[in-house]
Amino acid sequence: MAGLDLVLVLRYRKAVTYGFHALLGALGQHETATRYEVRFGESVEETAQHIREAGNVRTLVLWSFYSPDAAALAEELSQIRQLAGGPNVTHLAGGVHATAEPVQTLDAGWDMAAIGEGESTLLSLVDAKGDPTGITGLAYRDATGNLIRTGKAKQRDLNDFPGFALKWDKFNALEITRGCIYACRFCQTPFMFSAKFRHRSLENIRWHVDQMRARGLRDVRFITPTALSWGTQTEEPDLAAIEEMLASCKEGIGPEGRVFFGSFPSEIRPEHVSREALRLVKKYCANNNIIVGAQSGSDRVLDAAKRGHGVEEVKRAARLGIEEGFRINVDMIFGMPGENADDVEDSLTLARDLADLGARIHAHTFMPLPGTPWRDAPPGDVDPATIREVDRLSRRGALYGHWQKQRDHAVRLAAAAEAYPRPGRSRTILPTVQPRDAC
Template identity: 30%
Template sequence: MSEVLFGQSYYLRFDPKLWEAMQPYPPLGTLYAASTAREHGYDVALFDAMLAQSEDEWAQALDKHRPRFAVLYEDNFNYLSKMCLLRMREAAFKMMPMARARGCTVIVCGSDATDHLERYFAHGADFILIGEAEITLVELLDTLSGRSSRPLQDILGLAYPGPNGQVIRTPARPFIKNLDILPFPAWDLVDIPRYRQIWLKRHGYYSMNLVTTRGCPYHCNWCAKPIYGQRYNVRSPENVVAEMKWLKTEFGAQHIWFADDILGLKPGWIERFAEMVHAHDAVIPFKCLMRVDLIKESTVAALKKAGCQIVWVGAESGSQKVLDAMEKGTKVEEIYEATRRLHQAGIQVGFFLQFGYPGETREDIEMTLQMVRDCQPDDIGISVSYPLPGTKFFENVKAQLGEKQNWVDSNDLAMLFRGTYVPEFYRVLHGVVHQEFRMRKALAALRQPTRLRPAHLRQLALIPYRLWRLHQGRRRLNALERLPSSPTIPLPTVS
């Protein structure tokens, strides 16, 4: 029996595209909350939805551990949780009544719950934690368990139903400035052998996730920040290296995904990190996300020294007009220069691309495609603009939104507002960009015949097919471009 059972509602099984890709990571935010509660004397257990088949396994975990408190603490470091997908909301709405039916007090923390307090209370939440919530959670547990006499209204960062059904929301809790005071995530609660087996079988190495920062100070007007807002706090390089050494020694980590919104924003941080990771024999190959305007020559050299394999950047668009409309704060030429520097150092580059932002024209789209051809990133991720509550973008298009205001899963890609072109245009565009990208990568492999592998040969064999698909796709785009745009409304059933 455990006093507190932690869980989350992101089930990889419910996200077909990412289930196929099979690159699972445990919910790091949940593990931080669990380790913090345990450090304060609570007996904790974990239900890891990432690899679960359905909500039925949550019910089994409730029956096994018989907790007093059921805490759905979403992984606020994982962009998939921050996307507030409908299928995951539906899972949360099933999981909360299961816990209530077993007499548990239900505590929830996450972006979607923060944006929809009333709906989560209506489906079984007793308390919702707002913002950075580890300390809020411990104070709440102390009050509810009788360890503290602190009244609910004095717990910062908390929401709960009042006596008349109104939502009571206490003042915001200040952010933790010194992140080094937090315990390392509770990795001992995770089924490490299962994750390791999946990674080794599918990818040939075992990857684990880690964060060095919390928040992002930039103002991209489509980026939702319901948990950390505009604040940015960073762990010391020494603290991060100590965790890497621990993950490498205790759990056999062979690769790290730094799940930060931006790695190494603090001047000199990456350079110090590179020195420390070598000094402590803690080098592990890693991937990370950075802004193109932060990728300087000295930064690239430090990244290479530290073991960086690939840097993903939010390129978004090859049109400066679109980047300025997004308030991205970067220049197209910086995308080119950052890519050049990383490739020159032998570090791969991934581009996140976003289509459909209000005002984007076919000319802007073609500029983005040309940027991909010129820069030749090693990988790309494509999305359409996705309005989330709390953003300036959401407010600008709110009047155009229908009943459906969230995607069902990460492959939904529905245009939820009135785009420049019809929704089908962007679905076809998604395929066209991927077909051209894969074809060009296959052709580039021909120029290095000594490095050809079976996977390259398979891609080469597909070139005629991709050329035909590309031709058909562009013809379809030209036809769809001429159709009048209208918003997309279809809504799946989510109670």
């Protein structure tokens, strides 16, 4: 470690490699006078070992996690501090949870929380050899315990930084859109990145595909909150732009390569599904499945969640997709805030109808995620009758997902929200409506 000014240790977990690779992509092309080294800690023990090996060199340990993982990662942090530490070690948490709950993050044991997009903040920290003074995008406590907030980091054009880390040979699905105009009340994305679309340009996407092919990679996948929104700033898809982009990617990755669009890790909004769009996917892409976001079978709940579509659009999307030869996976969230018995039955009816069509349900339990308008809602409550019906669909092979585990996460998130109340927030989500058979 002789001659180094700074060591960056990443608590490197599979669940958050996308975010880390974006940070390293920015760092890899950044010119700085700071002499630094990057280490990857793929376990608690390996992370601690890297910290110990840094010796007296200033060490910045980078963490990124989603809200459901916050409690488990706080335990990991405590273990690592017991195994390795010192006055020159700073633990910095980033990602959607740290952005939404910086005080909670600091109280859980991290030294600093990164607020907002992390690329420019990390570059400034590297230039400053880890000193946070005067750097935007951070929250931390000074020597007297006072909370210091430096505001959100400046948002940059997606074309400014690579979407993966060429210098470290770390690749992932390519982020082509950041932010989302729909601002659904349960989703963290628009409230971290702003409720607007920021797209990577066609030329920049093609550059990434060319880099992948040059390194022998053959599969192109995309990260986007809503796949068919690429290239537009409105609610209407621009299919001409989509076709130009997919055609360029297909050409770029070569005859042995494959392009995947509208499948994991992205999805398509139901009202965007059309025969023309599906046939573009079939023409240029390798995926035989598409993910459609429905979330509820109740128009009342969908309206309250600000989804921007109704149940009929979901049914139509599934039917069109199946007719065009795709396996349709439909995201649904059970235990949404304010649901009454009729809303629950509407969702179960939709799930059964979609399963009968040949679609699969990707089941979730509602989690009150920090940073969202529904942060203070009660945790998803899935009643026994609903659980039995979901289990029946699962045994048919018509439903999958980690909805049971999410029920536990939801309870923990709600307890954390109670411990860190937001003034002026009401827990009333939907108006009380009598069940239909009670009228």
